[in-house]
Amino acid sequence: MFRILKNSNNNSSRIISLFNNPTNNVIGSKRFYSIEQLKQKTKNQKLIQWVEEQAKLCKPDKIYICDGSEEEFNRLCNDMVEKGVITKLNSSKKPNCYLARSDPSDVARVESRTYICSNKKEDAGPTNNWMDPKEMKATLKPLFDGSMKGRTMYVMPFSMGPLGSSISHVGVEVTDSPFVVCNMKIMTRMGDKVLEQLKENDSFVPCLHSVGAPLKPGQKDSNWPCNSTKYIVQYPDERAIVSYGSGYGGNALLGKKCFSLRIASAMARDDGWLAEHMLILGLTNDKGEKKYIAAAFPSACGKTNLAMMTPTIPGWKVETVGDDICWMKFGKDGRLYAINPENGFFGVAPGTSASSNPNALKAIDRNTLYTNVALTPDNDVWWEGLSNPPSKAIDWTGKEWAPGSKTPAAHPNSRFTAPLNQCPSIDPAWDDPKGVPISAIIFGGRRSSTIPLVYQALDWKHGTFMGASTASELTAAAEGTVGKIRHDPFAMLPFCGYNMGDYFSHWLSMENKTKPELLPKIFYVNWFRKSPSGKFLWPGFGENSRVLKWIFQRCNAKGMEYADNSPIGIIPANDSLDLNGLDISKDNIRQLFSLNKTEWMGDLKSMREYCKQFGNKLPKEMNQQMDNLEKRFKDF
Template sequence: MLKKNEGIDIVKELGGIQNVEQAQALFEKRLDSDHLIRIRKLSQPEILIKIANAIAMCDPARVYINTGSAADRQFIRQLALNKGEEAVLPMDGHTIHYDLKEEQGRIIDRTFYIANPDEKISSLANKILRDDALVEVRTKMAGIMSGGTMVVGLYMRGPVGAAATNPALELTSSAYVSHSAEILYRNAFDDFEKEVERLGHFYTNIHSEGLNRAEDLPNARVFMDRSHRTTYSFNCTYAGNTLLLKKGNHRFSVDKAVYEGEGRELAEHMFITGIDGPDGRVTWVAGAAPSGCGKTTTAMAGNHFVGDDLAQMWIDESGSVRSINPECGIFGIVEDVNGEGDPMLMDRLRNPGSEVIWSNVLIDETGTPHWTGNGEAQPIRGRNFQGPWKKGLQDANGKEIPISHPNARCTISSSALANYSEAAEAAEGVETRVITYSGRDSDTMPPVWVAKNSDHGVAIGACIVSAATATEVGASGVKRAPWANAPFIPGALGDYMKAQFDFFGSAAIADGKRPIMAGLNYFLTHEARGGSGKKLLGEKKDVKAWLAWLEQRAHGDVDAIETPIGFIPRYADMQRLFETRIDKAYPEDLYNRQFSLYVDNILARIDLQIAAYSKEENIPPRLFDVLKEQRDGLVALKEKFGPIVTPEQLSNM
C-alpha cells in the first residue's frame, strides 16, 4: 500500500524551510514588493512551505507569482521570446518553440519513481530509492535557476468545484513551460487555497531547463515522488518531460484513484467527447489510446468536444459515471492533421483568431508552419526541429530527414474549437455511457466491438497492443499498452487492474447507467485482410460511424452479432450510419474484411497477454477467467469454420 508523506520530503530537506515563519522570512528577502504582496494573499502553510523550499533549493534571481491576469500572461509570453524559448510567427498569436533535436519525446530511460525501500513500483517503470534521489536532486538541482526567473503558477487540473479535480503548483524557470500551462490548465490563483482545503491535497512540480544544451541531456532526469506528490525535472525542454502538470501529475492522480478512490474513482489516459443521437440526445464517450494513436482525431470526431488526452472519472451519488478533463487545452500531435480528416482543428491552425504554440514543425521562409501529412503543398526549404532544412537533407545515417518531427505538436485552447462544449467546465462533469480502448493494431482486432460485460470490458483495456510511436525517445516495435495508461501507472499493475474491475463492476452504478465498454481499431491494413500494401483499410473519418454505432448500442437502439470476444455490428446498421453520418458508401465486401475474425491472430494476442500477466504479482483472477473464456470460444469457432470466421457464419450460429 502506498503511504503518503513517508520518508524525507526532498525539496524540504534541501530548501531547509520547516515552517511558515521561515517561509515568510525567505519571501521578504527574495521577492520584490509587488510579488510579496501577491504571495501574502496565500496563507495555507504547506503551500507556502513548498514554494519557499523550491526557491531556496533552485536559487532564482527573481520570483514571479503568476496570478493568471492578462498582464501576467503577457509577461510570460514576452519572457519566452526574450529568452529565445519561442519566436514570433507572422500570424497573430502564433509562436514557434524548438526542443533540443535529441529530445523530441518523453525520456523514459531517465524517468524514475522515487521509492521508499518497501514500496512496490510498476514492473513497466523505473525506480530510484529515496536516498539516491536526494543525492541526485542535491547535485543537479541546487542553484540550477541561478540568474534566472522562477515563475510560480497555481492551477486546477479540472474545473473548480469538481469531485475529482486536483490542485497543482507549477514552479519553473522555463517561460515556454509556463506559457503552455496557461493554455492547457486553469490558473486558479484566487480559488487555489479554497480548493486545497476542500480536497485535502495538492501536487507540486519543480522544473528547470538548466543551460538547455545537448551535452546536458545525459544528466536530464524526471523524478516523481509519489509519497509527497512532488515532481522534479531538470536539464530537459520537451513539454512531456517538463510540463509536469500533465503526465507527471496524471501519475499522482492514478495513485490517488487506485489507493484512495475506494472503487469509485479513476484517472485515465482518455479523450472525452459527446456524440449526437436521435431526438437531440447527446451521449458522452471516454476513450483510451496510447499517445500518437489517434485520441485527438477521435475526440474531434465527436459533436461536443471536452478533451483529447486525460480524464478523471467518478461514480456520483445518483449512480452515474461522471468524467472531467483535467486540462482545458490541447497539446496535440500534428502529423497527418489535415483539412479532410481534421477540418475544425485545421481551421484554427490555419486562420487567425487563436493563440497557438507550435513545436518542432518546419517554418518556411514566409513564417508559415508545415508538417508531414497536412495535405498541402510542401516547401523545399525552411527551419525545423534539427536546424536549417531543405528537401532531400539526410541525417548522419543517410536517412532522409522529414519536414517535421513525428512528435511535432500544437498547443491551443480547447475553447478555440468549433465543437468545444461548455460542459467541459461543469463541476458535475458529463455522464459517461461509452468507454473505448484502442491502439495501432494493423492486423488483429475488428474496427469496433463491445464487451459482453464489465469484466470483459476491463480485459479489453488490459490487452491493448500497439505499435510504438514517436512520443517516447528510443521506442520501437509493437508492444503491450495496458489501458493506454501503462507509462503512467506508478504502482503494481495488479492494484491498478483491481481498481478497474471494482469501478466498472461497482454496485454503486445505477441500473441503466452502466457504460458499455468497447474496442476501437481503425489501423487495420489491406495486407492484413487479404489485400496488399500497408495502406489503412478505411479512412480516419470512418471513426464517426463507429462512434455513432456505439452511441446507439449504448441505448439499445441497434442489435449486434455475438462473438467470443464481444458484440460486433450488423452490416445493415453500419451501411446506414456510413451514409447518414459521413455520406459514404460502405460495401459489404469491406465490412466482411473488417469484421471477419482472424482467429489465429486473436489467439496469439490472448496467449501473449496470459504469458505477460502470469509474470505479474496479484493480478485479479477475473482477467484470466475472461481470457480463457474467449480463448475456448475462439478455438471452438476455428474447429467449426476454420481460421477466418465471417460475420455471416457468426450470425447463423
C-alpha cells in the same frame, strides 16, 4: 520582512537582498512578486514553506509568482522573442502565435528516465522504473542544488479541472523555464484565481521542475536550455513530482502526464475513482439525443482527431470535452461523471490537416505555441501532412529544408499547445464542474491485423480484460522502435502511478460501487487494420462516426439489437453498421471483421506471458477471462 529560511547559508542573504530590493526584480516593465507578496495572496503555510525550501535549494536569482493573466503571457512571450528563444509568427496568418525549437536531444517523453518512487518496490510494479524514495532524493538533491542560478524561479499555482469542481485537484509547479510557464498558462487554469480558492489547510500537489542549466554571471543562455541528465520522478505516497533536465512537453508541464495520470491514478486508487488516458466527446444523434463517450488510445493513435471529429452521417454531431485526459467519479445517481482536467490541447502536429481534423486547424490558428514544426518563408508554420509542401522552409532543427530532403521538415513528435475553448466543436459542458455522464468507454490501438473494426465487451469484467489487453504499434510519441507492437494496458503503460496488477483490480472494483446497468458499456476499436497489400481497409477520420453510431445504438439496446455474438465479444450484425454513401467494398468490410484464430491465439499467448510479470498481483479474473477467450475460440 522576509522570513529567514531554515538552515540559512550565505546564499540566503543573497536571496533576501533581492526580495527586499524591488529594483532588481523586474521582467520587462513588471516587478517580481516576493515571498512576502505570496504570503499576502495565500494563508496556506504549507505552500509558502515549500516555495521557500525550493528557493533555498535551487538558488534562483529571482522569484516570480505567476498571476495567470493574458498580460503576463504576452510579456513573457515578448521577452523570449527578444532573447531569440522563440519566433513570433505572421500576425495576419497566426495572430499571437509562436514557434520554439527544442534541443535535438529533448523531443519526447523519456520513459527510461521516468520513475515511480513508491515506498515499496512492489507498489510500483514491474512496468515502472522504481527507486527507493530516499535514494532518489539523495540523487536529485545535488542536481537541484543551485540548478536555477542565473535564472528566475516561476511559481505557478494551477487547477487540474474546473475551479470549484469536486472532481478537480490543485497543484503548484515551480520552474526556471518561461516557456513552460506559457504552456502551463494554456494547459491549466493557472494563477491568482487558483490561489484565491486554495484555503489555509488545503492540500496541493507540489511539482518541482528545472531544466538543469544554471548560468554563470555573463554566460550566454541557450535557446533551449536542458541537461543530458534527465529525471522525471513521481512520489505517489507523498503526492509529489520532481522533474530535472528536460524542457519538453510532459517532462516539464507537470500538470500533464505526471500529475493528471501518474499521481492522479494513485489518488484515484485510494479514493475510489478513475484517472485515465482518455478523450471525452459528446455524441448527439439525428433525433437530438446525446451521450458522452470516453476513449483510451496510446499517444499519436488518433485521440485528438476523434475528439474533434466532424461526422459524415447527416444530422449527427460530435462535440469536444477533451482529447487526452479523463477523470471520472461516481455521482449521486450511481453513474460515472467525467471532467477533462486540462484547459488546452497539446497535440501532435504531423498528420493534422483540413481533411483529418479541420476543427483542430481552426483551434490552433491563434494564441498557440508550436514546437519543432517547420517555418515557412512567410513566417507561418508547416508540417508533413498539413498541405502541399512549401518550396523551401527552415526545418525543426533550424536548417534550410526543401521538398525531397532526406529528413522531415517537422519532427514526428512536433506539437501545438492551444486553448481548449478555441475549438469550434467545443462541448457546452466542457467546463462544467459537475462533469458529464459517461455512457460508453472505448479502447483502441494501432493494429494492422487481428483486431476488427469494433466489438463490444460481454460485461464489465470482460471489458476490463479488453482494456488490459490493449496493444499497439509504437509511434514517434514514445521511445522505442516505431511499428513494433507493445502491450499498453488501458493506454496507461507509461502513465500508471502504481502496480499495473493492482490497477486491473481497481478497474474490476468499479463493478461493486454501483448497479451494473449504470456502468458505461465497453467497446474496442481499430481504425488501422490493413489489407495484405498494406492499404488501410477503413477510411477513418469523419467516417469513424459510423462506428460511433453503432456504439450509441448499443448503449440504448436492451438485448442483442444490431449485434451478433463472436468469440471475442459482441460485433455488429450484418447491415447494422451504417455504410450509406460510403464507397467501401464488401471485401473490405469482410476483412475488417474477420477473426483469424491463429492470430488471436498468438495474441492470447503473448498476453499470458505479459501478465506473468504481475505474479500474485494479477487478479484471478484476468486469468479467467483469458481462459474464457480460449474456450470460446475452441468452440468457434
